Amino acid sequence: MKVLILGGNGMLGPWVIKALDERHEMLVTDITEKPDGLKHDYLQLSADDLDGVVRAAEGVDCIVNLSVLRQDRKLAFDVSTRGNYNMMVAARTHGVGRVINTGPHYQLAGPQYEEWDHDLNPDMPPAPGTRLYAHSKALGQEIVRVFSERHGITALTLLYYNMKHTWNLGGPEKEPDYHDDMTPYSTAWPDCGTAIQCAVEVPEERLASNCETFFVFPDIPHRKFRNDKITRVLGWRPRYHVEALWNKKMRTPPSGRHGA
Template identity: 45%
Template sequence: MKVLIVGGAARLGPHVIRALEGEHTLRVTDIVPVETQHEFQQVDIASPAEVHGAAEGIDAIVNCSVEREGRRRAAFDVNSRGCYNMMRAAVSHGISRVINTGPHFTIQGNTYTTFDYEINPDVPPHPSTNPYALSKGVGQEICKVFTENHDVHVLTYLFYEFRDHNNPTLRGDHPFAISWRDAAEAIRLGLEVDLATLPSRCEAFNIHADLPHQRFSNEKNKRLLGFTPQDRLEAMWQRR
């Protein structure tokens, strides 16, 4: 499969490249140069023409691009308009599989996390209210609308905190954490899953380790993607 990775220089991008490069042909893009052995194109995701050109001849798109800072225009250019450009390109080129990424509060904002437990990714979207969350929430809604009107599937992967599985000094107790390698493995599995087995053309997944907090649920990943995290990140929550 020929896979377009958007945001190859983003935090998750290099880990995804490493997980996919043995099985897929990769085209890596970012707004900044990326040192890679794979085909690279310098692309601004806010540019419809550049995204359309990058998607030519592609079988699947993985969107790792992100704008986390509080700059409203940049946030909406990358996180919202970028999704629109990506989905237009997917439809134009007949690409049936897109993996989009974002923080869990794209869907599960403070109105959920303040009160609830075992929060699953299929709850009605209630993003948090900062520019990052709102712009990602708009991007997710754009993806959903495209799936309702075109023959394209979007798997939305929700993340929050990433950890290095090799770091023995992990501390903290965030209930939505995962190792970098597990996050990338989930994306690899998302490229392999039979799209006909998914309940709809737009599905969201909580991508986090099996943590004891039970604030969120990752059961759907195991059931639909066959994804069970290998790293439990015990050092985050076990006293030594």
């Protein structure tokens, strides 16, 4: 498959490239310059450049949008909302059959859900709240949904909580390394990348519709955020878990910071 990646030069990009490497041909794009050592085709391209995104999508089979701008009000909408519009126009223009959209969990499960509920799943009605990052991404997701419905483009949105890669996230047999900003909802970077690979490669017949959303979470015992849909439908399995955080046998972490 030939895959166009938008915003491929950020934190997640290299893990996606690693997961797709040698399985797919890639055209990586980002507003920044080509990173050293990248062996795939590269184009410096802003996701808010409609003509540029349309040109870049010619001849590709799948577009993966990893671009995001979290802070500035205008730029956030240009990148996180209009970037998705541009991706969908490009897909429609060239008959690209599949797009993969990404974002944070709270573009769907905003504070109204997150602060009060558990068993949260990616098919709940979206309630992103008013935070700029969540709101601009949620509007982008809605644009993806409308194009998908109107133009028969398969659109898979992957929502993450927090990503970490230098951590040992532990497992049944070993404790994690503890860090100040550790949250039990963290997904290790390699797992974040393979989730995109699963979305790129999942056969159409496994999908209930051509527009589906998935939470990308490790296995968490209380299931506040559920990952059963992504494991069942996309066949993704997280390799890193945080079970030791929930295990009564856990030893006291360094300096007792995380013991409560």
